[in-house]
Amino acid sequence: MQYHQNGFRTGDPRIEPALAERHIDKGVVDVLIVGCGPAGLTLATQLSAFPDIITRIVDRKSGPLQVGQADGIACRSMEMFEAFGFAEKVAREAYWVNETTFWRPVEGHGDIVRADRIQDVEDGLSEFPHTILSQARVHDFYLETMRNSASRLVPDYDRKLVDLTITDDPHHPVTATLEQLRDGEEPAKEQVKARYVVGCDGAHSAVRHLLGYDLQGEAARQLWGVMDVLAVTDFPDIRLKCALQSASAGSLLIIPREGGFMVRLYIELDELVGDERASDRNVSEQVLIEKAQSILRPYTLSVKEVAWWSAYEIGQRICDSFDDVPEAEKQTRSPRIFIAGDACHTHSPKAGQGMNVSMADTFNLGWKLASVVRGHAQPKLLQTYSSERQAKARELIDFDKDMARLFSTRQETSVAAEFQRYFAKHARYTAGVETRYDPSIITGSGQYQDLAQGFQTGMRFHSAPVIRLADAKPVHLAHTIKADGRWRLFAFAGEGDAGEPGGAISGLMEFLLNNPVSPLRRPETENEDVEAFLDVRAVFQQHHRTLSLTYMPELLLPETGRYGLIDYEKIFCPVVKNDHDIFDLRSINRRSGALVIVRPDQYVAHVLPLDATHELSEFFLGFA
Ligand code: FAD
Numbered sequence: 001m002q003y004h005q006n007g008f009r010t011g012d013p014r015i016e017p018a019l020a021e022r023h024i025d026k027g028v029v030d031v032l033i034v035g036c037g038p039a040g041l042t043l044a045t046q047l048s049a050f051p052d053i054i055t056r057i058v059d060r061k062s063g064p065l066q067v068g069q070a071d072g073i074a075c076r077s078m079e080m081f082e083a084f085g086f087a088e089k090v091a092r093e094a095y096w097v098n099e100t101t102f103w104r105p106v107e108g109h110g111d112i113v114r115a116d117r118i119q120d121v122e123d124g125l126s127e128f129p130h131t132i133l134s135q136a137r138v139h140d141f142y143l144e145t146m147r148n149s150a151s152r153l154v155p156d157y158d159r160k161l162v163d164l165t166i167t168d169d170p171h172h173p174v175t176a177t178l179e180q181l182r183d184g185e186e187p188a189k190e191q192v193k194a195r196y197v198v199g200c201d202g203a204h205s206a207v208r209h210l211l212g213y214d215l216q217g218e219a220a221r222q223l224w225g226v227m228d229v230l231a232v233t234d235f236p237d238i239r240l241k242c243a244l245q246s247a248s249a250g251s252l253l254i255i256p257r258e259g260g261f262m263v264r265l266y267i268e269l270d271e272l273v274g275d276e277r278a279s280d281r282n283v284s285e286q287v288l289i290e291k292a293q294s295i296l297r298p299y300t301l302s303v304k305e306v307a308w309w310s311a312y313e314i315g316q317r318i319c320d321s322f323d324d325v326p327e328a329e330k331q332t333r334s335p336r337i338f339i340a341g342d343a344c345h346t347h348s349p350k351a352g353q354g355m356n357v358s359m360a361d362t363f364n365l366g367w368k369l370a371s372v373v374r375g376h377a378q379p380k381l382l383q384t385y386s387s388e389r390q391a392k393a394r395e396l397i398d399f400d401k402d403m404a405r406l407f408s409t410r411q412e413t414s415v416a417a418e419f420q421r422y423f424a425k426h427a428r429y430t431a432g433v434e435t436r437y438d439p440s441i442i443t444g445s446g447q448y449q450d451l452a453q454g455f456q457t458g459m460r461f462h463s464a465p466v467i468r469l470a471d472a473k474p475v476h477l478a479h480t481i482k483a484d485g486r487w488r489l490f491a492f493a494g495e496g497d498a499g500e501p502g503g504a505i506s507g508l509m510e511f512l513l514n515n516p517v518s519p520l521r522r523p524e525t526e527n528e529d530v531e532a533f534l535d536v537r538a539v540f541q542q543h544h545r546t547l548s549l550t551y552m553p554e555l556l557l558p559e560t561g562r563y564g565l566i567d568y569e570k571i572f573c574p575v576v577k578n579d580h581d582i583f584d585l586r587s588i589n590r591r592s593g594a595l596v597i598v599r600p601d602q603y604v605a606h607v608l609p610l611d612a613t614h615e616l617s618e619f620f621l622g623f624a
């Protein structure tokens with residue numbers, strides 16, 4: 001991480017200096033977030049990076065989550081945590097899912113046996129592992145990051161959203177009514193005027209309800225029993241993620257938990273029909289323990305302590321729109337109210353997607369809101385949130401339906417084998433790295449994809465190791481992409497180009513720095529650092545000991561901060577491992593090089609030739 005840029009300071013560099021004393025009127029905000037679950041906290045943390053944006057986050061609960069709910073953290077979410085600065089903390093504390101086993105009954109006599117054991121995440125898929133950690137701890141890391149930001153953002157608990165109205169106030173058109181919940185007293189009403197409201201308020205979302213939207217989908221909802229237990233067992237795979245299907249007692253998912261002793265058991269129960277609720281089924285922790293014991297038989301399970309348990313219903317459902325603008329009005333107005341996470345899609349926990357997809361929704365929305373509020377992008381950018389994320393939620397629901405079909409309680413051996421194949425085949429999907437956004441104003445058509453096949457347009461920027469030229473530090477290239485709302489340009493130099501004048505890299509940097517149509521030369525960022533909107537970096541093909549800093553273009557050694565200190569962290573060289581470097585790993589054309597444009601949420605927006613300056617400026621003019 002970089003610090004001391006604006007002068008020496010002591011103490012923990014992760015705690016941003018707070019903005020000078022400012023009075024914030026909590027009744028008039030830029031963005032009001034309803035709900036402190038994973039969706040709301042991802043958004044709040046993203047927005048807290050911008051102290052010039054007034055953000056408020058409220059929850060009807062009286063404090064942070066302590067136990068339970070989701071626990072699976074996909075590789076892609078770990079990559080996102082890296083951008084927020086806490087991936088290492090999660091990796092240190094979490095259980096790592098390295099291998100998965102499958103158990104099913106022996107045909108004829110019914111005892112369960114291990115049918116297969118597979119690697120959970122294929123080599124090279126991500127630099128981060130698939131991890132398991134309590135959702136409550138993930139919340140804690142977000143809350144800490146928000147608190148340490150220059151905004152010093154903290155949630156307002158005991159606030160329940162009860163109403164939303166659109167007014168003709170041109171600046172703050174949404175008025176939200178909150179009830180302040182007070183022990184034993186009538187709730188006090190409070191009104192908040194906002195430019196934007198985001199409903200991250202879970203499956204029973206008030207925001208969705210107030211927009212007049214419904215979740216559409218299956219009428220029958222699956223009932224799940226889940227418990228975190230400390231138990232003694234002779235089942236040998238208790239410390240491995242394990243999908244277990246018994247002959248007649250049902251199915252069980254074992255998820256070992258952080259800390260080495262606790263384990264989560266997911267037990268699929270029956271479907272709820274009509275108005276039936278989970279509470280109508282009288283599920284108790286004893287019922288769940290007995291069910292788990294019978295599925296595991298002949299192995300024994302002696303539960304010593306139940307840390308948390310729940311029986312909760314899941315329907316595979318989705319909302320028609322994730323914002324307040326009906327299809328017919330999309331050309332004429334931009335959204336003001338959004339819904340994210342469980343508020344707009346629900347699915348089973350089998351693939352461990354609940355928390356991951358909710359966070360991905362608001363990681364997609366956060367930078368867009370920040371760009372529009374700060375005047376870095378046109379409001380039409382906000383329309384891409386619903387179109388991009390709704391398409392992904394639909395894919396997830398289709399996937400979940402297939403998983404549900406194959407993981408039902410009474411199974412033939414052949415179906416159990418099919419489930420196992422399906423599970424393994426879709427490991428990339430569940431790792432969260434298969435998401436591909438369609439071409440739009442912020443995602444190119446892939447016309448020049450051949451120049452860098454390993455950076456697929458619309459997919460996340462797949463990191464690879466490089467070495468930083470100035471200090472010879474091995475780093476991961478994608479770790480330069482912080483959650484700071486900036487776009488990135490990665491210029492991969494062609495063969496022989498050492499950054500000297502007359503070369504393609506030099507020409508591109510000259511265009512970016514000085515040409516009036518450069519995306520860096522924008523009137524609204526005139527008073528900001530030259531790279532406030534766009535961060536430019538270059539990767540050369542030479543060994544770091546042979547490449548010289550001396551002839552590098554000015555933009556790759558920019559003067560920053562109040563002293564004009566030089567930023568030396570923009571230039572990288574290859575690391576060769578097993579005869580492969582980043583150019584091989586990501587199939588970058590060595591002869592011509594390539595320019596890769598990356599969105600603030602780490603998705604590849606475009607791949608261009610290094611000299612395609614016209615296309616480059618046209619691309620940014622499309623929305624900025
Ligand atoms: P949530 O995490 O539901 O957060 C919504 C927040 O909004 C809550 O804090 C709520 O208090 C607040 N809120 C709601 N209404 C209002 C209002 N009107 N005003 C103000 N605040 C409001 N997933 C798994 O993968 N595995 C599991 O075992 C699992 N167990 C779960 C158990 C339970 C009881 C629940 C509810 C969910 C569980 N899930 C599980 C699902 C997973 O937790 C969710 O997919 C994930 O939390 C969704 O995140 P979210 O931010 O969209 O919503």
